[in-house]
Amino acid sequence: MRYLTILAGCLAAGLALAPAAHAQDGGLTVELNKFEEIDGGGCRAFFLFRNATKTGFDGFEMSLAILDKNGVIDRLLSIDAAPLPVARTTLKLFEIPETSCANISEILLHELTSCRPQNAEEMDCFPILTLNSKTSAALVK
Template sequence: MGKFREISICVALAVSQVSAAAAQEGRLTVELNKFESAEGGGCRAFFLFRNETGMALEQFEMSLAVLDQGGVIDRLLTIDAAPLPAHRTTLKLFEIPGLGCDAVSEILMHDIPACKPQNADPVDCYSFLSLSSKASARLVE
């Protein structure tokens, strides 16, 4: 039983090291690409996820704070962007209900509640995350 336990620990360490090494290969870029008015006065946000980490992410959630033109937090949103295949760019659309696009000055990524590569333990996405924006609002952490 002792040998089996040692092998299991070695396998777990090897998987963690492979995940960490893969994360060092590249970045996960989250780009707020554009806004578009949605029905009912809301705003549709287009995000591009460029996953150059070498890991397919089966879980990736972002907690976002949406700030109005005065810099005041208008609302908090949690978005599930998974799955994010490795070495691919993925487009995801998210609705910000009841708030016009011109009312958004900034989107703050204040937490990543879930970041898990396929067939591996969760990882710290902040270590390889990069944010950018081409929209009228900034995307910051």
């Protein structure tokens, strides 16, 4: 009887961890795909989110530091990219006000303020995250 209680406890613990483990089966790629100058000033950034995990994300928020051509932090920007459906690529556009695209040398992902798989608790997504950029600015963590 005691063995069954321990076994049931282990199974319950395994099921509780299943969403986080499930999310790590594949990877999540964030790509800075394109910059576009905004009339009147500012820069529009096109991000592609490639969710190759086995779960969707109801929450995915990033805090970014925008560095200028001298490597100095120009501003902080918080973006909400959720939802990120399972096995899909999602395009999200974000505006960086009062900053020319040509003046951005690097975008630093310094914090994931939310990474919440569907029907699960927040998790640390840094281990499953890959960043890349097709622009003149690097996207780094």
